[in-house]
Amino acid sequence: MAAKKKFYVVWQGNEPGIYKTWAECLRQVKGFPNAQYKSFPNIKAAEEAYRGSYVEYMSTGTYTKKLPISDASRADIDYNTISVDAACSGNPGPMEYRGVETKSQIQLFIQKFPMGTNNIGEFLAIVHGLAYLKKNNSNLPIYSDSKHAIKWVHYKRCNTKLVRNAETKHLFEVIARGEQWLHNNKFENPLLKWKTKEWGEIPADFGRK
Numbered sequence: 001m002a003a004k005k006k007f008y009v010v011w012q013g014n015e016p017g018i019y020k021t022w023a024e025c026l027r028q029v030k031g032f033p034n035a036q037y038k039s040f041p042n043i044k045a046a047e048e049a050y051r052g053s054y055v056e057y058m059s060t061g062t063y064t065k066k067l068p069i070s071d072a073s074r075a076d077i078d079y080n081t082i083s084v085d086a087a088c089s090g091n092p093g094p095m096e097y098r099g100v101e102t103k104s105q106i107q108l109f110i111q112k113f114p115m116g117t118n119n120i121g122e123f124l125a126i127v128h129g130l131a132y133l134k135k136n137n138s139n140l141p142i143y144s145d146s147k148h149a150i151k152w153v154h155y156k157r158c159n160t161k162l163v164r165n166a167e168t169k170h171l172f173e174v175i176a177r178g179e180q181w182l183h184n185n186k187f188e189n190p191l192l193k194w195k196t197k198e199w200g201e202i203p204a205d206f207g208r209k
Contacts, residue, residue: 007046012036018046034107038207077199079103081192083143084129085204086121092162095171097125099132100204102143108132113174115167120175122149123158125204127178130187141190145202150191156182 008025010016013032019025022039029035040046079102086097095116099108109128113121126149129142144150152158158175162168194202201207 006039006041007043008037008039009046009050010035010037011050018043018050034110036107076195077102078141078143078192081141081143082108082129082133083194083202083204084122084125085145085202085206086118086125087206088116088118088121092117095121096206097121097128098204098206099125099129099142102203105203113171116171117160117162119146119148119152120158120160120162120171122146123152123160124174124178126150126153126191127181130185130189131181133189134185134187139188141192143192143194143202143204145194145196147193150193153182153191 005020006022008019008022010019010025010028013028013035015028017028019028025037025039029037038049040049081102082099083102084097084099086095088095092115094112094114095118096110096112098110100106101108109132111124111128122144123146126142126144130153133140133142156179158179160175162171164172196202
């Protein structure tokens with residue numbers, strides 16, 4: 001079965017615009033600080049989104065799955081939070097994670113690694129979020145769509161089976177620092193599970209599905 005055709009909007013990157021392939025989109029956003037982009041199922045949806053800004057679209061767009069699909073389910077979300085998510089091109093493969101304000105989708109932090117797994121990214125995203133909030137004296141809750149990562153954070157251990165080698169050496173050093181941070185710091189921030197089936201994709205989603 002042929003893969004479904006997608007179009008990619010780049011609001012912020014080397015050359016903003018609409019691209020027909022992920023490879024073209026990647027050339028515009030890879031290594032670009034705070035890149036803003038998302039995939040769409042057809043050119044009409046992409047053009048409609050591109051006419052506005054990234055933040056405006058992600059807050060009010062008619063197609064995006066990032067918003068709840070009904071007023072009833074929307075009422076269940078605590079918008080006074082931050083949301084985190086990870087993306088991995090292959091598993092393992094190039095990995096990145098980020099954190100955003102849940103309501104505005106304004107990006108608060110982002111990290112990229114040449115090799116990793118989605119679960120590692122989800123774990124590090126939560127830890128980074130906790131450290132970010134602690135630095136800002138905030139007890140805001142954190143949303144994650146990964147129950148495994150939430151469990152790992154509570155256990156203070158990244159229970160990954162990724163092979164440790166020269167390519168993953170730096171990543172494992174970051175994991176170790178994250179685990180150490182959890183052992184050395186107490187936090188009161190609730191870790192909340194994002195209900196993807198009810199609410200759509202988490203606001204920190206990278207939009208590559």
